[in-house]
Amino acid sequence: MVCACALALTATAMPLLGDEPGSADPTxxxxxxxxxxxxxxxxxxxxxLRPTGFEESGAALERIRKRxxxxxxxDQNSYLWGYRDPASGELVGFDIALAKAIARDIxxxxxxxxxxxxxxxxxxxxxxxxxxxxxxxxxxxxCDRMDRVAFSTAYFxxxxxxxxxxxxxxxxxxxxxxxxxxxxARKSTGEDKLRLDGxxxxxxxxxxxxxxxxxxxxxxxxxxxxxxxxxxxxxxxDPQVHLVGDRVTDEYYGIAxxxxxxxxxxxxxxxxEDYRAGGVDSEWMRSFDTWLGDHLERPPLPPxxxxxx
Amino acid sequence: MAATPTGTGRTATGGSTGAGGRAATRVPTGxxxxxxxxxxxxxEPGRLRLISAALVLLVLVSGASVTxxxxxxxxxxxxxxxxxxxxxxxxxxxxxxLADADATAAxxxxxxxxxxxxxxxxxxxxxxxxxxxxxxxxxxxxPGSAGEREITLLSRELPFYTGLVExxxxxxxxxxxxxxxxxxxxxxxxxxxxLPAAERLHDVETARLQRDYDDAEAFPWLALGCGVxxxxxxxxxxRRLYRRTxxxxxxxxxxxxxxxVVLLLWTSVGHLVARQHLRExxxxxxxxxxxxxxxxxxxxxxxxxxxxxxxxxxxxxAHERSYQDEMASLSTGTRDAAPLLDxxxxxxxxxRGRTAVEQARTGLAQWKERHTAARAKDDGGDYDDxxxxxxxxxxxxxxxxxxTTGKSFDMVSxxxxxxxALEKKQLRRAARDADDAYTGLPVGGAAVALLAAGAVVRGVxxxxxxxx
Numbered sequence: 001m002v003c004a005c006a007l008a009l010t011a012t013a014m015p016l017l018g019d020e021p022g023s024a025d026p027t028x029x030x031x032x033x034x035x036x037x038x039x040x041x042x043x044x045x046x047x048x049l050r051p052t053g054f055e056e057s058g059a060a061l062e063r064i065r066k067r068x069x070x071x072x073x074x075d076q077n078s079y080l081w082g083y084r085d086p087a088s089g090e091l092v093g094f095d096i097a098l099a100k101a102i103a104r105d106i107x108x109x110x111x112x113x114x115x116x117x118x119x120x121x122x123x124x125x126x127x128x129x130x131x132x133x134x135x136x137x138x139x140x141x142x143c144d145r146m147d148r149v150a151f152s153t154a155y156f157x158x159x160x161x162x163x164x165x166x167x168x169x170x171x172x173x174x175x176x177x178x179x180x181x182x183x184x185a186r187k188s189t190g191e192d193k194l195r196l197d198g199x200x201x202x203x204x205x206x207x208x209x210x211x212x213x214x215x216x217x218x219x220x221x222x223x224x225x226x227x228x229x230x231x232x233x234x235x236x237x238d239p240q241v242h243l244v245g246d247r248v249t250d251e252y253y254g255i256a257x258x259x260x261x262x263x264x265x266x267x268x269x270x271x272x273e274d275y276r277a278g279g280v281d282s283e284w285m286r287s288f289d290t291w292l293g294d295h296l297e298r299p300p301l302p303p304x305x306x307x308x309x
Numbered sequence: 310m311a312a313t314p315t316g317t318g319r320t321a322t323g324g325s326t327g328a329g330g331r332a333a334t335r336v337p338t339g340x341x342x343x344x345x346x347x348x349x350x351x352x353e354p355g356r357l358r359l360i361s362a363a364l365v366l367l368v369l370v371s372g373a374s375v376t377x378x379x380x381x382x383x384x385x386x387x388x389x390x391x392x393x394x395x396x397x398x399x400x401x402x403x404x405x406x407l408a409d410a411d412a413t414a415a416x417x418x419x420x421x422x423x424x425x426x427x428x429x430x431x432x433x434x435x436x437x438x439x440x441x442x443x444x445x446x447x448x449x450x451x452p453g454s455a456g457e458r459e460i461t462l463l464s465r466e467l468p469f470y471t472g473l474v475e476x477x478x479x480x481x482x483x484x485x486x487x488x489x490x491x492x493x494x495x496x497x498x499x500x501x502x503x504l505p506a507a508e509r510l511h512d513v514e515t516a517r518l519q520r521d522y523d524d525a526e527a528f529p530w531l532a533l534g535c536g537v538x539x540x541x542x543x544x545x546x547x548r549r550l551y552r553r554t555x556x557x558x559x560x561x562x563x564x565x566x567x568x569x570v571v572l573l574l575w576t577s578v579g580h581l582v583a584r585q586h587l588r589e590x591x592x593x594x595x596x597x598x599x600x601x602x603x604x605x606x607x608x609x610x611x612x613x614x615x616x617x618x619x620x621x622x623x624x625x626x627a628h629e630r631s632y633q634d635e636m637a638s639l640s641t642g643t644r645d646a647a648p649l650l651d652x653x654x655x656x657x658x659x660x661r662g663r664t665a666v667e668q669a670r671t672g673l674a675q676w677k678e679r680h681t682a683a684r685a686k687d688d689g690g691d692y693d694d695x696x697x698x699x700x701x702x703x704x705x706x707x708x709x710x711x712x713t714t715g716k717s718f719d720m721v722s723x724x725x726x727x728x729x730a731l732e733k734k735q736l737r738r739a740a741r742d743a744d745d746a747y748t749g750l751p752v753g754g755a756a757v758a759l760l761a762a763g764a765v766v767r768g769v770x771x772x773x774x775x776x777x
Contacts (some may be wrong), residue, residue: 084486147480
């Protein structure tokens with residue numbers, strides 16, 4: 001688990017450190033842990049910035065306080081993570097709860113949020129254009145993405161895994177996939193994996209991971225490759241499908257923010273520290289039990305934070 | 310005129326008449342018939358008899374061809390009004406009802422887990438009406454035709470579509486986001502398969518209608534040609550009689566000629582009048598109807614897109630773009646087409662039609678304005694307010710929203726429907742007028758021809774009697 005959250009920054013991301021006045025802060029500087037991201041064998045440092053504690057003078061935080069609203073990019077279609085409960089019309093889920101915790105910390109009001117719906121393929125561009133303060137949307141921390149946005153520390157450990165009907169003969173992500181139609185969301189890490197190492201599977205791309213479940217139910221595809229966290233959400237909506245085999249990638253969900261908003265990154269990391277604090281009794285664990293407990297194996301502890309400064 | 314005698318003169322006639330009479334009582338063989346025919350052409354009364362027979366034949370044939378060709382045109386006109394026009398309209402309505410179902414299903418979804426009764430009813434009605442028309446179209450299609458292929462495709466895809474919508478509903482009621490995914494899938498299927506097939510079916514039916522119009526408008530050349538030949542024959546015979554007898558008029562033949570002239574004029578004028586009405590029905594009303602139904606469908610698609618943008622919950626950009634495209638085709642026009650509503654206004658031919666289209670245009674402007682407001686709400690994170698602006702209901706502050714894009718859409722849709730009804734009425738009236746122009750012609754034409762034939766017999770008979 002130590003390396004689990006070892007996250008790296010690419011060389012291009014390094015100037016951030018210089019821009020950030022807080023980086024000179026000598027307090028609480030622990031041993032720097034740098035691990036390669038196991039997911040894609042990428043050699044970038046995906047660790048994030050150390051929380052600043054109560055130093056609250058950054059431009060991004062000022063902007064948010066002035067607006068009195070936190071603008072968060074989310075998804076409405078990810079069951080258990082971010083979805084609209086049709087009965088109440090409210091957005092709910094693990095990601096939504098986390099976003100509310102951040103709003104509570106920065107603005108003392110967990111409802112002071114403007115949720116903006118962001119499609120998978122626009123997560124980076126919406127942040128770059130500053131249309132949102134942050135994206136909390138089952139977004140994996142990858143080196144490619146770190147060229148464009150800054151990430152918080154990891155708040156969830158996930159990985160690509162196959163989802164198939166219970167009657168399916170597919171058991172593993174292996175040569176058995178040859179000639180099978182495998183569905184995944186466009187521009188997702190699943191697409192990268194299938195393109196790189198697809199075992200002869202026929203790639204079917206859709207706009208949203210949930211569209212894959214529709215196609216799976218209709219028999220238009222044989223399997224779905226998606227984050228196990230999202231796959232659990234799909235399996236929760238259809239008892240006739242399940243996740244099989246091992247996770248074929250290891251990914252860490254992070255909260256994405258603008259690369260210039262270093263004060264916000266630090267502040268969010270502080271919120272995450274609080275969220276994880278207490279181990280098995282943490283807020284993180286409670287949220288896990290509420291949203292994911294019935295569908296995913298319970299990790300012993302929340303993922304650990306790794307800092308690069 | 311095959312009986313034209315080869316001038317043997319009047320002197321040799323006397324005896325052979327008797328011979329001809331006797332010959333007729335014997336059983337004629339082919340050769341005997343020929344000999345008798347030759348014999349008959351050698352005497353003037355014999356020749357006159359042949360001339361009379363030929364003229365009667367010509368007059369009767371032209372009368373018959375008038376009756377036949379005019380009846381044929383009337384049938385085609387009836388075919389247009391009772392058959393191909395309704396089929397073409399049905400095809401347009403299949404398209405419209407399908408697009409309506411698509412928009413309505415999405416709208417019901419926005420209302421939450423339990424969709425309102427009225428929305429559900431409207432969806433059911435759309436599907437029912439579309440299937441009814443599909444069955445009718447199927448019974449009127451020729452096996453193996455292009456139309457039949459589209460009908461088969463539509464009949465196969467429609468249950469599939471409704472199945473997807475029901476799955477979407479079932480999931481939505483359980484609170485699963487999968488419902489929305491199913492609805493988007495259903496809508497994609499509708500737009501990728503059903504709507505294009507319905508459009509092609511409409512093209513096929515419209516082509517058939519156009520062919521019927523062309524047939525009905527085709528000039529009755531055969532009838533007129535026969536009439537002209539008959540008239541020519543009559544004039545030739547009268548000239549011949551005048552040369553041989555110095556009598557200027559043969560009353561019977563003059564009356565017969567008059568009859569044929571009446572026949573010719575009646576047919577031509579009747580046809581020209583009918584054609585004028587058909588042109589009006591075809592060129593004006595049918596074209597106007599085409600533009601109006603295109604506008605209806607564009608409005609429906611835009612409405613469906615507007616709803617789906619919200620249903621898609623964040624993945625709706627493609628729908629919003631499609632909405633903008635449809636709205637542009639209605640009000641500002643595209644690179645290769647004028648705005649549909651402008652075109653409809655130009656083609657509308659009375660004040661009521663124009664008023665309806667004008668009002669649709671007002672509704673459209675209002676719709677755009679409200680849509681912009683709804684988008685601003687949604688983009689600003691106020692999803693509930695955006696939904697309220699689109700389908701009505703309470704906004705975040707509990708205020709009942711009544712000025713919705715749905716109302717504006719209804720205004721556009723209702724006014725366009727009204728304009729369509731007006732044009733249809735006009736189309737039927739014009740076709741009926743076309744039919745009226747032919748009234749009495751088939752029977753009257755036949756009667757005139759019979760009278761003229763009688764006059765020929767009488768006129769030539771008078772002349773023949775002078776030889777007895």
